[in-house]
Amino acid sequence: MSQNQLKEAFISNLNGTTITEISLGLSVAPTCTLCRGLILVYLYQTHGERRHSWMVHLLIDFFILVLPQVVSCTIFSDYLHLVPSVIVAICVAMLYVIYRKWKTSNNLPFHRIHQSFVKARIENEVVPFVTNFRVFVNLLTAIAILAVDFPIFPRRYAKTETYGTGVMDFGVGGFIFGNALVSPEARSRNQDHHSRISRLGKQLMSTWPLIVLGLGRLVSVKSIDYYEHVSEYGVHWNFFFTLAVVKMLSSLLFTFFPAQKSWVLATVVLSLYQFVLEVTDLKSFILNGRDGKGSRVGFIDANREGLFSVIGYLAVYLVGVQFGLYILKKRTFCKDWLKTMCNLGLITCLFFVFFFIFQMCVGVASRRIANLTFCIWIVAQCLFLLCLIMLCELMLMFGQNLASGCKIPSTWKICQTYSNKKHGTAREEGKKVTELCLISAVNRNQLLFFLLSNIMTGLVNMIIDTIHSRTVFSLAVLLMYMFGSCLITYILHIKNITIKYW
Numbered sequence: 001m002s003q004n005q006l007k008e009a010f011i012s013n014l015n016g017t018t019i020t021e022i023s024l025g026l027s028v029a030p031t032c033t034l035c036r037g038l039i040l041v042y043l044y045q046t047h048g049e050r051r052h053s054w055m056v057h058l059l060i061d062f063f064i065l066v067l068p069q070v071v072s073c074t075i076f077s078d079y080l081h082l083v084p085s086v087i088v089a090i091c092v093a094m095l096y097v098i099y100r101k102w103k104t105s106n107n108l109p110f111h112r113i114h115q116s117f118v119k120a121r122i123e124n125e126v127v128p129f130v131t132n133f134r135v136f137v138n139l140l141t142a143i144a145i146l147a148v149d150f151p152i153f154p155r156r157y158a159k160t161e162t163y164g165t166g167v168m169d170f171g172v173g174g175f176i177f178g179n180a181l182v183s184p185e186a187r188s189r190n191q192d193h194h195s196r197i198s199r200l201g202k203q204l205m206s207t208w209p210l211i212v213l214g215l216g217r218l219v220s221v222k223s224i225d226y227y228e229h230v231s232e233y234g235v236h237w238n239f240f241f242t243l244a245v246v247k248m249l250s251s252l253l254f255t256f257f258p259a260q261k262s263w264v265l266a267t268v269v270l271s272l273y274q275f276v277l278e279v280t281d282l283k284s285f286i287l288n289g290r291d292g293k294g295s296r297v298g299f300i301d302a303n304r305e306g307l308f309s310v311i312g313y314l315a316v317y318l319v320g321v322q323f324g325l326y327i328l329k330k331r332t333f334c335k336d337w338l339k340t341m342c343n344l345g346l347i348t349c350l351f352f353v354f355f356f357i358f359q360m361c362v363g364v365a366s367r368r369i370a371n372l373t374f375c376i377w378i379v380a381q382c383l384f385l386l387c388l389i390m391l392c393e394l395m396l397m398f399g400q401n402l403a404s405g406c407k408i409p410s411t412w413k414i415c416q417t418y419s420n421k422k423h424g425t426a427r428e429e430g431k432k433v434t435e436l437c438l439i440s441a442v443n444r445n446q447l448l449f450f451l452l453s454n455i456m457t458g459l460v461n462m463i464i465d466t467i468h469s470r471t472v473f474s475l476a477v478l479l480m481y482m483f484g485s486c487l488i489t490y491i492l493h494i495k496n497i498t499i500k501y502w
Contacts, residue, residue: 003465004227010467011148011229016164017156019352019377024080025157025167026385028072029065029136031087033439034392036064037408038094041399044406045101054436054494058486061438066482070143073167074152074475095399102402117401118335123413127328129389130181132410135442136385137174142453144168146481149457149466150474159232162287163364165377172239172367173378174385176246176313180320185250185259186328203251207244213451214240226458231368235296237306245310250317259321266318273311274362274372282308286369305368312370319379327386334397334414341390348387351380409437438486441493448499449489456481 043050072083147153148168157167180186184199217238221228228235233242257265277283286304289295296302327344331337358373359365365374397412407413442449460466460481469477492499 004225007149007227007461007467008229011158012231013161014155014158014164014166016160016166016169017154019165019355019381021080021156022165022167022170022381023384024084025072026140026170026381027084027388028069028087029140030132030385030389030392031084031091032065032068033132033389033410034091034396035087035094036061037396037411038091038098038399039064040408041396041403041406042094042098042101045098045403049405052436054490057436058438058490062483062486065438066139066143066486067479069140070147070475070478070482073143073154073157074147074150074478075471077154077157091395095395098399098402113401117398118333118338120334120397120401120414121332122334122337128411129386129393130178130324130327131443132389132393132439133382133386134178134182134446135439136389137171137178138442138446138449140167141171141175142450142485143478143482144171145453146457146460147478149461150469150478151467152471152474159229160367161231162368163366165365166367169365169367169374170378170381172242173313173316173375174382175239176243176317177320177378177382179243179247180250180317181324181327183250183317183321183324185254185262186321186324188259197255200251200255204248207247209447210240210244210247213447214238214244217454220458224462226461230296231305233306233309234303236299237303242306242310242313246313246317249310249314250321253318254321259325262318262325263322266315266322269311269318270315270372270375273315277369277371283369283371309368309370312372312375315375316378319375320382323383334394337390337394341387341394344383344387344390348380348383351376351383355380410439410443436494438490441486441490444493445489445497445499448492449485452485452488453481456485 068083068087072080076083144153144157144167148158159168160166184203188199217240218236220226233239253265254262284292286308289304290297290301300307323344327340331340355365355373355376358376362373363371365371365377367374393411396408397414400406400408400411401414460477464477466474
């Protein structure tokens with residue numbers, strides 16, 4: 001077998017892993033953010049506001065936010081439960097220490113602290129846990145697309161061949177759901193028909209960079225004979241085309257239907273698609289080709305997975321818009337967000353119940369088909385991650401409530417505290433600290449970060465024999481790759497450069 005055939009076989013014919021393991025792996029990123037925030041709160045309590053260079057901030061963020069995610073899906077994958085457990089233990093210890101330090105200078109009972117926290121007003125106009133969700137999906141995807149080519153990345157985490165749920169199967173769905181949460185439809189309410197028509201034109205025009213990127217990837221992959229997992233999207237289709245088509249179709253739908261009823265649209269689209277899969281030969285065609293033996297003759301046959309999975313991803317996008325409308329509502333007090341988190345938690349449980357019911361009654365999840373069960377799982381998993389991030393954000397906000405004037409990057413800021421104010425700093429200084437943050441840097445240029453990761457993944461695969469690499473070497477390459485992507489994005493961020501062509 002040639003090197004390309006070996007690499008393709010290395011990531012093919014896999015069956016995924018359990019929902020429990022996927023959820024456990026996704027819990028690492030939010031707990032890392034909480035850990036970093038509590039460490040910064042403790043340092044502020046102890047030493048006050050201190051200025052450090054951007055490189056120090058980058059290194060801190062990389063070692064706390066990125067390193068644990070890399071090791072959790074590689075060398076610690078067989079002991080995955082230990083990673084979030086250790087991080088949570090550190091967080092609990094940090095919260096206790098922060099509380100004890102606050103208690104030494106304040107004589108208020110705990111119920112007064114609780115009341116202060118619940119009634120605290122939030123300064124932020126943005127919703128940080130939505131930003132963090134989108135950044136974490138980007139970071140996890142960047143890690144996985146290169147790690148999957150190394151033996152230290154468990155095969156059960158890679159994309160499933162036909163049926164099942166894998167860690168990497170979550171990637172595309174997470175991207176689309178995250179984009180929907182902050183889409184123009186989710187951020188704009190009560191639009192009249194004329195404004196929707198004008199927005200349609202802007203939305204359709206905004207897809208051209210994705211189409212160009214898709215064409216660029218297609219040409220580059222074919223020209224250098226880069227290995228491909230054809231059953232992922234097809235011969236010519238790729239991730240960028242899926243994003244572009246989903247965006248165009250959703251924009252067309254929202255021209256005629258209100259975004260407030262997008263869950264109805266999603267239900268109709270997904271139900272009709274599943275019905276057609278069950279009563280026609282479409283499912284067999286997607287999985288086995290026109291001749292039933294995996295043929296790739298003609299454009300539709302050659303790209304059947306990419307073309308038809310768009311329908312499922314469109315439904316995921318529509319559901320994401322509905323949740324975006326709910327999440328992005330103006331909320332002033334912590335108690336409002338606590339209630340929101342509880343509501344989302346209940347809805348998450350409901351979606352997982354639906355998933356297990358459909359898994360038994362309708363069919364197993366399939367990322368190649370993007371069937372009903374798969375889409376329900378994607379939404380449930382996205383909501384689970386959102387709720388976990390939100391919980392960690394609220395816990396971090398409680399810690400900040402004990403350290404007045406403390407500004408933690410990429411999280412909520414609260415106005416009302418009972419802490420000693422000797423370390424208070426000016427709002428301008430707080431803004432400068434907030435800017436020096438890896439999450440903010442990736443969020444500023446998300447598409448560029450993903451593109452950089454793809455380019456660097458291709459370069460590594462052309463230079464290194466990844467499937468025969470030893471553990472230490474593989475881990476070193478992964479960390480250097482992630483640090484390189486983060487460094488470039490961070491430099492652009494501190495230079496206040498946003499790469500956006502639309």
